[in-house]
Amino acid sequence: MAKRRRVANLMALAVLSAVAFRQMHPYEMATTLRGWGKERDLQIKWGSLYTVVRNLAKHGLLAEVESGREGRRPERTVYRITDEGRAELVDWARELLSVAEPEFPRFRAGLSVMAVIGPDEVVTLLQQRLAGVERETAEARAALELHSPRVPRLFLIEIEYDLAMLAAEAAWMRSLIEEISGGTLPGLAEWRHHHETGEISAELVELADSSIEQYGKK
């Protein structure tokens, strides 16, 4: 599943969806996507944009229309989508909506090494992050209000998704904070002990050498 795309960068998806409406030149694609409130998807990386467009053209998903210039500005190349490009857009969307693949958010990585920090400090850090998540929630809500008067809900659905996920994350964080600060997390004493003395339980060290049946391993 999740076949190898000729141009794998997700920015290519956004580009295709913009050019699907009408032909345009690269810079215009960026501003168009902004106009649709999609700039959150891709915090436009200029370097990538041009590489991606060139690759799409190379693989026949976009075609060069004209390479005119206005005045003595740097030459602008206008692209249009090809039938193949349209097919790729639809196929890719199908894949993204139907295939669940595990992802690895940065916060998850932080959790997986949480033990290197003491429990008391962890509580403080999590509280900070919780505040950040709440800020993001407010921003998303604001974006929804800003755009919904003119953009149909269908085109803002990913912001609703953001809101749902942010809410879930906040709830989970609150309960973890509660468990640690309330002292109900099992193993809290060992954690504190490990952190203060630097001692490592023998079993954990031993585990490092054992090779056991793995999770997620096909």
Next chain:
Amino acid sequence: MAKRRRVANLMALAVLSAVAFRQMHPYEMATTLRGWGKERDLQIKWGSLYTVVRNLAKHGLLAEVESGREGRRPERTVYRITDEGRAELVDWARELLSVAEPEFPRFRAGLSVMAVIGPDEVVTLLQQRLAGVERETAEARAALELHSPRVPRLFLIEIEYDLAMLAAEAAWMRSLIEEISGGTLPGLAEWRHHHETGEISAELVELADSSIEQYGKK
């Protein structure tokens, strides 16, 4: 916030956390992380592993201990963590636990171009993905059961996080499916019309040209 790391790849974090226990050579780091059930974090990319380790060494976060060989096997280089490396590990963990930064999961990208597919097919696709999410949930639960007898909960906390997020995602997807298939999603008729005829509402086209105040823009 979120300062530039000397070695930015998250695999470096995992490597540091492994080497923090005892000195080892690269291949051993991979198996150690497996032993702790952390292989989900990084589906070990062999190419990256060696690049990352070399970079960590270059920046003084790891130090070469010995470069012995056994028999006529390829030479093995053993690394130990430096004080600087230990500091980086802790500092990085602090950052990851305290800073919330928006991320862009692939599914979100799919949602943002959902309109290129018709509503009926979208329902089918979402149902497929929902099944996938449920499968992942089962796997995570199994992993938790497999490891919890010997690994303290503290070290499996990221799996609990996975479970919470998967549950939220499933719930959200179910409600979206319900709205579309139940016909209660506003704009459903236009969507269907657009999909069948290829027509684009004039306002949307117009929006592409306007440049309005942006969401998420600092």
Next chain:
DNA sequence: GACCGGTTATTCGCAGACGAGTATACGCAC
């Protein structure tokens, strides 16, 4: 004792991502 498949352990090379730099045009002040 020759062969074979699996595990251990690492190197290589290329494609791709992206920060930073470049250059022109335009609007506005004075």
Next chain:
DNA sequence: GTGCGTATACTCGTCTGCGAATAACCGGTC
């Protein structure tokens, strides 16, 4: 009409992620 700040539009070079190739060793089998 001259100067300057800002928007437009793109290019270049670097760094790095990672797939695929490589190769030695081990243990079994006929």
